[in-house]
Amino acid sequence: MSHRWTVRLRLTVLYGGLFVLAGAALLSVTYVLLGQALNRQPVSAAAVLAIAGTPSDASSVAAAPAQPVSELIRSTEVAHDLQAEFRTATLESLLQQGGLALAVVGAAGVWAAWLAAGRTLRPLAEITATARRVAGRSLHERIGMTGPHDELRRLADTFDEMLARLDAAFAAQRRFAANASHELRTPLAINRTLIEVALAHPDPSPDVRRLGETLLVVNARHERLIDGLLLLARGDQELAGPxxxxxxxxxxxxxxxxxxxxxxxxxxxxxxxxxxxxxxxxxxxxxxxxxxxxxxxxxxxxxxxxxxxxxxxxxxxxxxxxxxxxxxxxxxxxxxxxxxxxxxxxxxxxxxxxxxxxxxxxxxxxxxxxxxxxxxxxxxxxxxxxxx
Known part of the structure; x- marks a missing residue:
């Protein structure tokens, strides 16, 4: 199926794929860095005391009863579990929200790549349209592209120069055919007239008559051949007034x-x-x-x-x-x-x-x-x- 893809579609897939790949890489790097930052975050002592039921301010600590060591250890483990749950929930939220954002931005990027590819290939479409018109034997067509002198502009200018040379060559061919038509038909017409005059002479000898008739047949064949060649050259040219x-x-x-x-x-x-x-x-x-x-x-x-x-x-x-x-x-x-x-x-x-x-x-x-x-x-x- 890939051989049926147009250049614009291939460019869109390439640019859009690179855009989505860059977004996925950015999301992955953000995920790793945020996960490392959350892993390095220490457990808050205030959170441990709050879980153990001990006030975190100094005035309240003096009046509060002392907590057993086992209770503080359990409270620390609970704080670690809460921190792990927070880390997991944060990273999952990052993946979900970031993935959704990547899908939306990726779709917009693919659409932008489609528009950009179309704009980039627009000069090629003009060159193709001109080439099709030229294929229809309209050598007077020119692209005449304007704009910056980039690669496409140089391609269009080169194509216009080629068309100019072809147009000049075909014009020279038409002039040659017209001149050849006159220069070749005239001697044959003169030969035919001289032979007919010779045959019209009273009582020509049998040898002269046979020779004259043979020459007339050869002359007529040459005339047909020249007419055919000139018609063939004319048929290969653009129609003047259809x-x-x-x-x-x-x-x-x-x-x-x-x-x-x-x-x-x-x-x-x-x-x-x-x-x-x-x-x-x-x-x-x-x-x-x-x-x-x-x-x-x-x-x-x-x-x-x-x-x-x-x-x-x-x-x-x-x-x-x-x-x-x-x-x-x-x-x-x-x-x-x-x-x-x-x-x-x-x-x-x-x-x-x-x-x-x-x-x-x-x-x-x-x-x-x-x-x-x-x-x-x-x-x-x-x-x-x-x-x-």
Whole structure:
């Protein structure tokens, strides 16, 4: 159970326990010292004479009859017994009253330790809250802690400096992606245009036509690869302007664009309101369905189910080992024995995972018992349908 205790609870137990232990030690020392003091206290002669019935003042002693020695001894023993009873009663009273006071003060001390621990750990709570917001891809957040330059202030300042460096690094990555988008797409567009112009020439030779068609296929694959890489980089970044989106409508639209073929696509949808980027969400659904169709078998099927905050795409196909599932979500990691793996870019499921993470969601996959794959995407549902 100790591993479930929070830091605040452990500090409270530590401080409160030390406080109670110090109080118990003080009570014990007081008990010992008082007991020793009472043991050193001599028996009062006046008490002995009073027990024996002899007046203690000088004028009365002269007029009073003399007491036998045995009576004085008995009176002394009685005085000793009374003193012992007084000592016992005093020490018991000390333990009872002191124990009660220790319990009350100890409870107050534990409560004070709880408050003090909370106040001490408050900066850590702020750091944790900021870290959670940063985990949600908000690198612009800063702690900005004020107060004395103690250990917690230095920790917060170090964390802010780390966030600033990460923010600058991601900004540089975004600029690089934007520049690469232009610099890489332009040559490919020029190549495609030149090849199309060459093929449009009257009566090209069969060799030239075959070469041109091959180059167009290679060029188109490179364009898809660059688009996938840029989309993957975009999916790993914070969403610029999320808006309400009906994932069910997006799914139905993507399924309607699937051309007829040997693989049947069945779709079942219900309203699924989420918040995000419509273009990225459409690409997520498109990649899932394209993968399910491409990595299938002739006469197979694809089942698409969309519900509140969840999209599941299941397909038929060859058997897939469970240990191979994690590798499918890594860039350029493909199963070479899957049908259609040679024509893809190896970025389909990587883009799906990146887009899902950018929307605060998760992606899981599991192999079917008779082959194929079931991919499930979960996104935070808002319950608010987009207008229009």
């Amino acid at each position: 808006v309400p989106v009906d994932l069910a409508a997006v799914t139905a639209h993507v399924v309607s664009l699937v051309p007829p073929g040997p693989v049947a696509v069945n779709v079942t949808t219900s309203p699924s309101a989420v918040t995000g980027d419509p273009v990225l969400l459409e690409r997520l659904v498109q990649n899932l369905i394209e993968n399910a169709v491409a990595y299938n078998v002739a006469g197979g099927s694809v089942t698409v189910t969309c519900g509140p905050g969840e999209l599941t795409v299941t397909n038929t196909g060859p058997l897939i080992a469970a240990f191979e599932i994690p590798g499918l979500f890594e860039p350029f990691q493909r199963l070479t024995d899957r049908v259609g793996s040679a024509t893809g870019t190896g970025l389909g499921l990587s883009i799906v995972r990146a887009v899902a993470r950018a929307h605060g969601g998760t992606v899981t996959a599991e192999p079917g018992p008779s082959g194929g794959l079931a991919v499930r995407v979960r996104l935070p549902a808002t319950g608010r349908q987009p207008s229009g």
